Amino acid sequence: MDLIRVKNVEKQYKNGVLALYDFSISISKGDFVFVIGPSGSGKSTFIKMLYREEKPDKGEIIVGGINVAKLKNRKVYKLRKKLGVVFQDYKLLPKLTVYENVAFALEVFALDKKFIHKQVMKVLELVGLTNKVKQYPNQLSGGEQQRVAIARAIVNGPKILICDEPTGNLDPDTSMEIMKVLENINKLGTTIVMATHDRDIVDKMKKRVILIDEGRLVKDYEKGSYYDKAN
Numbered sequence: 001m002d003l004i005r006v007k008n009v010e011k012q013y014k015n016g017v018l019a020l021y022d023f024s025i026s027i028s029k030g031d032f033v034f035v036i037g038p039s040g041s042g043k044s045t046f047i048k049m050l051y052r053e054e055k056p057d058k059g060e061i062i063v064g065g066i067n068v069a070k071l072k073n074r075k076v077y078k079l080r081k082k083l084g085v086v087f088q089d090y091k092l093l094p095k096l097t098v099y100e101n102v103a104f105a106l107e108v109f110a111l112d113k114k115f116i117h118k119q120v121m122k123v124l125e126l127v128g129l130t131n132k133v134k135q136y137p138n139q140l141s142g143g144e145q146q147r148v149a150i151a152r153a154i155v156n157g158p159k160i161l162i163c164d165e166p167t168g169n170l171d172p173d174t175s176m177e178i179m180k181v182l183e184n185i186n187k188l189g190t191t192i193v194m195a196t197h198d199r200d201i202v203d204k205m206k207k208r209v210i211l212i213d214e215g216r217l218v219k220d221y222e223k224g225s226y227y228d229k230a231n
């Protein structure tokens, strides 16, 4: 079953740049998909449309059964329950502890404290951070901060995890550790869509790779190396 279906999408920004056109892709439940391509090719635009940070001018975007292109502003929360998002710069709240940063994502749903505690500890264990619950973001390494961001993104149990350059600020070893965390999350059933420039990661992980170039999806490979796809 397609968890994400994008059909004939076109997106032009107000300045006239045609960021995506004739863009179609299907992503199944449980997939792990890398989105690669040169800078300015449209990767972020594609990713942002999945969580409705941007809207297409034409075409259809269905995410977890929700018609994102037609979704009203007051209904966006429905989409946000279906997917979590991880960014290159973590976007943690500096005045909250690790625990609070993750719990915050659940508290908006007014759940009871015991349930929140259980869920938060479960995801912190999954990302390997149970020994840092009381620390603040500025007391953590970059890799640890990204683990907190991942925990926060999955604490609601979303079907889909969207990652926009999650290892962009990390060294190669730390990046691979983050990839292992993401691979575990994927094995537990979460579909992952990740934009990246990191050739090593794409080569090592051997997942599906889609290449975007000048606003179009030009290649879609089941497995293989970054170089196959980029060249």
Ligand code: ADP
Binding pocket: 013, 014, 015, 017, 018, 019, 037, 038, 039, 040, 041, 042, 043, 044, 045, 046
């Ligand atoms: P990538 O993520 O592959 O670097 P983007 O999706 O960010 O590519 O950008 C695709 C094209 O759209 C680029 O030409 C970029 O300059 C342009 N673009 C991106 N965001 C905006 C925006 N908010 N307003 C105008 N143009 C934009």
